Amino acid sequence: MKGLFAAVLQSRAWRFWLGAAAVLTIAALLQWTDTEPAETQNLTLFAYEADRDPGLDPGNSVWERAQPVQVPLSGQAATYAAGGGSVPVVSVRAVHHKGTLYLRLEWDDPTADTSSYRPEDFADAAAVEFPAQAATTVPSFCMGQPGAGVNIWHWRADSEQVLALPTEHYSNAVVDWYPSTEDLFFTARAAGNPYALNASPVQNLVAQAFGTLTPAAEQSVQGHGVYANGKWQVVFARPFSTSDPELAAFGPGTKTDVAFAVWDGSKGERDGMKSVSQFITLSISGAPLAGGGPEDWPWTVAAIALFLGLSAIGLALGWYGYREARMGR
Amino acid sequence: MATVYNWHLGREMSYPYQNGPGGWQFAAVFNTNRCIACQTCTMACKSTWTFSPGQELMWWNNVETKPYGGYPHNWDVKILELLEKANPGGQVWDATAKSDDAPYGRFEGKTIFEAADGMTQRALGYLPSEEEWKGPNNGEDVATGWSAKGAELPEHAGWFFYLQRICNHCTYPACLAACPRQAIYKRQEDGIVLIDQERCRGYRKCVEACPYKKAMYRPTTRTSEKCIACFPRVEGSDPLTQGEPMETRCMATCVGKIRLQGLVRVDETGRWVEDRQNPIYYLVHVEKVALPLYPQFGTQPNVYYIPPRWVPRAYLRQMFGPGVDHAIERYTNPSRELLAVLQLFRVTQRIIFSYAIEPGPKVGEVRINGTVREIFNDTVIGYGRDGKEIVRVTVEEPIYERPQRKTLNSI
Ligand code: SF4
Ligand code: SF4
Ligand code: SF4
Numbered sequence: 143m144k145g146l147f148a149a150v151l152q153s154r155a156w157r158f159w160l161g162a163a164a165v166l167t168i169a170a171l172l173q174w175t176d177t178e179p180a181e182t183q184n185l186t187l188f189a190y191e192a193d194r195d196p197g198l199d200p201g202n203s204v205w206e207r208a209q210p211v212q213v214p215l216s217g218q219a220a221t222y223a224a225g226g227g228s229v230p231v232v233s234v235r236a237v238h239h240k241g242t243l244y245l246r247l248e249w250d251d252p253t254a255d256t257s258s259y260r261p262e263d264f265a266d267a268a269a270v271e272f273p274a275q276a277a278t279t280v281p282s283f284c285m286g287q288p289g290a291g292v293n294i295w296h297w298r299a300d301s302e303q304v305l306a307l308p309t310e311h312y313s314n315a316v317v318d319w320y321p322s323t324e325d326l327f328f329t330a331r332a333a334g335n336p337y338a339l340n341a342s343p344v345q346n347l348v349a350q351a352f353g354t355l356t357p358a359a360e361q362s363v364q365g366h367g368v369y370a371n372g373k374w375q376v377v378f379a380r381p382f383s384t385s386d387p388e389l390a391a392f393g394p395g396t397k398t399d400v401a402f403a404v405w406d407g408s409k410g411e412r413d414g415m416k417s418v419s420q421f422i423t424l425s426i427s428g429a430p431l432a433g434g435g436p437e438d439w440p441w442t443v444a445a446i447a448l449f450l451g452l453s454a455i456g457l458a459l460g461w462y463g464y465r466e467a468r469m470g471r
Numbered sequence: 472m473a474t475v476y477n478w479h480l481g482r483e484m485s486y487p488y489q490n491g492p493g494g495w496q497f498a499a500v501f502n503t504n505r506c507i508a509c510q511t512c513t514m515a516c517k518s519t520w521t522f523s524p525g526q527e528l529m530w531w532n533n534v535e536t537k538p539y540g541g542y543p544h545n546w547d548v549k550i551l552e553l554l555e556k557a558n559p560g561g562q563v564w565d566a567t568a569k570s571d572d573a574p575y576g577r578f579e580g581k582t583i584f585e586a587a588d589g590m591t592q593r594a595l596g597y598l599p600s601e602e603e604w605k606g607p608n609n610g611e612d613v614a615t616g617w618s619a620k621g622a623e624l625p626e627h628a629g630w631f632f633y634l635q636r637i638c639n640h641c642t643y644p645a646c647l648a649a650c651p652r653q654a655i656y657k658r659q660e661d662g663i664v665l666i667d668q669e670r671c672r673g674y675r676k677c678v679e680a681c682p683y684k685k686a687m688y689r690p691t692t693r694t695s696e697k698c699i700a701c702f703p704r705v706e707g708s709d710p711l712t713q714g715e716p717m718e719t720r721c722m723a724t725c726v727g728k729i730r731l732q733g734l735v736r737v738d739e740t741g742r743w744v745e746d747r748q749n750p751i752y753y754l755v756h757v758e759k760v761a762l763p764l765y766p767q768f769g770t771q772p773n774v775y776y777i778p779p780r781w782v783p784r785a786y787l788r789q790m791f792g793p794g795v796d797h798a799i800e801r802y803t804n805p806s807r808e809l810l811a812v813l814q815l816f817r818v819t820q821r822i823i824f825s826y827a828i829e830p831g832p833k834v835g836e837v838r839i840n841g842t843v844r845e846i847f848n849d850t851v852i853g854y855g856r857d858g859k860e861i862v863r864v865t866v867e868e869p870i871y872e873r874p875q876r877k878t879l880n881s882i
Contacts (some may be wrong), residue, residue, distance in 0.1 A: 222593055223591060223676060224590040258690070259690040260601040261598065261688040307525075308525060321522055328523065332668075333667075333669040335668055335670075335693075337693040337694065338668075338693060353652050355672075356670075413672070413676070
């Protein structure tokens with residue numbers, strides 16, 4: 143037996159193969175046991191190719207197969223209007239399917255703040271930020287800077303609701319008559335304000351510094367949020383390619399920076415008053431999302447198969463090495 | 472933060488932006504002594520600008536009864552309290568430090584900009600709740616007490632008065648300072664402060680910051696709106712005056728003839744350029760009979776009030792600053808010129824840019840505070856932007872006798 147180990151350890155090739163097997167085994171075990179990497183600014187979020195369209199439903203089973211990354215958040219203290227910090231972490235998953243990138247954010251929030259109807263009501267919200275394609279340097283994650291803009295996808299819970307008239311919102315409200323109800327008399331609507339038009343729960347925005355946030359010409363981001371069991375789950379989706387240099391572009395085999403922000407409406411959070419992350423890496427892989435296939439194997443079966451397969455390789459390698467050693471000496 | 476000059480306070484103060492290059496500034500004088508709280512002004516504004524869904528709780532113009540009324544409820548008491556907490560005992564004036572540059576003396580306390588931390592708020596303020604925007608005329612006509620012996624000047628034992636309020640189109644607007652998106656702007660051509668309805672994202676930082684609570688939230692568009700100073704009228708784009716600037720709706724409709732609105736020239740420091748014959752300049756800077764509302768807030772508001780004569784002075788000094796005693800003295804015993812200029816209130820819809828007085832005959836004598844005053848029936852003439860006469864009126868109101876008509880419904 144002593145000869146066997148010595149031979150294996152002395153051969154460089156064997157060392158390499160053994161090391162590789164060990165790494166694979168540990169990786170498989172980590173996947174299988176759902177262990178998260180430590181919190182760090184060097185987090186990487188992987189987006190693998192899903193074999194099925196996850197759609198905009200955060201409850202779609204595709205998401206169960208994507209590994210979440212826990213992204214730490216903190217209050218915004220860099221500039222006016224500072225505040226936030228009430229949500230410490232957001233759990234993020236990413237996949238892609240047929241040239242569309244999907245992101246799913248999940249965070250704890252004890253109240254679903256879905257209305258902005260009363261003057262004191264602010265809605266819960268979430269945002270994802272990427273450097274613009276045209277950015278020549280990595281922009282500041284705080285809204286970018288001139289020459290290095292950012293592209294922000296912003297979801298707000300009130301935009302999932304219909305924009306009710308006061309007589310619809312308050313069942314006991316009595317109004318004799320509204321003389322005019324065309325858009326012109328909803329000034330912001332006539333001015334093309336996206337919140338007043340209530341066109342989509344998600345706005346595609348660009349910024350090149352604080353206070354410069356502006357809707358992009360291309361409103362190609364879709365999204366949907368669902369609140370259940372004390373958690374918000376929000377999905378964002380956008381096709382990879384875009385012709386607008388101010389927007390982010392994606393593709394299999396590419397990497398980009400991505401940052402996240404979350405607002406808790408009942409704490410009066412809006413604008414810069416938010417819980418925000420630093421940039422992490424989003425790696426879009428051409429490889430398929432694990433656990434796919436026509437039968438859609440349960441994840442545990444795949445993990446056990448991987449473990450058994452690696453064990454078999456290990457045993458075979460061990461046996462081969464033993465035989466070589468015996469034959470060589 | 473920039474350093475700007477606030478002549479209401481008689482000192483420099485910090486503000487997030489520098490002054491503009493100067494130009495014209497929207498300004499008005501309200502004579503609280505004459506208001507009958509008919510709310511015609513309020514309805515004129517409502518029926519012009521805020522009659523659509525989501526604007527039900529919005530009163531860009533409101534008239535409230537002081538001391539108990541307030542729209543939104545207790546707005547001024549709340550802000551005064553926030554300031555007092557931020558600077559206990561320090562919100563005081565040095566009224567002796569008067570000069571041309573400091574007509575009311577020097578304010579030694581903190582403005583809403585100076586009392587804010589600059590990071591979470593750029594101006595000390597609060598966001599009123601929906602409840603507080605309801606009942607806009609709560610406290611109407613409620614006096615502080617009943618005086619069985621009747622009331623006598625100079626201070627009534629039981630008192631109330633009407634306070635007419637619109638956006639002040641401040642020289643240093645708190646709404647503008649607080650907007651993180653720079654969606655609020657002040658126009659160089661007339662100093663009117665507007666919210667860009669395309670850029671507003673409904674953060675309500677302006678609603679929180681405006682100490683006068685004249686930026687308001689509209690739920691049906693999820694944006695904030697405010698008084699627009701009827702800018703098409705001020706610009707002269709209303710067909711009625713064929714290009715000549717016109718007073719706003721709330722001014723032009725005032726039944727009590729308490730309001731006079733105009734445009735004054737300002738320089739790049741926010742000071743008024745001397746314009747002796749402009750009636751607003753004359754009332755504010757020459758006679759000093761009209762005073763800013765809560766100048767200590769620090770926004771340098773542009774609506775000026777002739778304070779009510781019968782109200783306890785301590786209350787008025789808190790509201791209008793240390794210029795109150797002088798203003799009331801002037802108003803109670805007006806100079807010959809002031810008496811003439813006061814006749815210009817509500818005699819035309821066109822903005823009066825300057826006036827001249829033609830002396831008239833002596834028509835009577837009155838005894839004021841023990842001294843005998845002669846009254847002259849002078850004629851005051853108002854001129855428009857182009858220098859052409861637009862109105863002419865005498866101190867003594869002429870009496871016309873209508874020829875007798877014999878019709879069934881003759882009144
Ligand atoms: S009164 Fe309020 S809303 Fe109007 S300009 Fe001043 S700060 Fe802004
Ligand atoms: S100036 Fe015009 S918009 Fe402003 S309160 Fe008066 S009527 Fe309303
Ligand atoms: S219309 Fe004139 S008198 Fe009537 S409430 Fe308004 S300001 Fe007062």
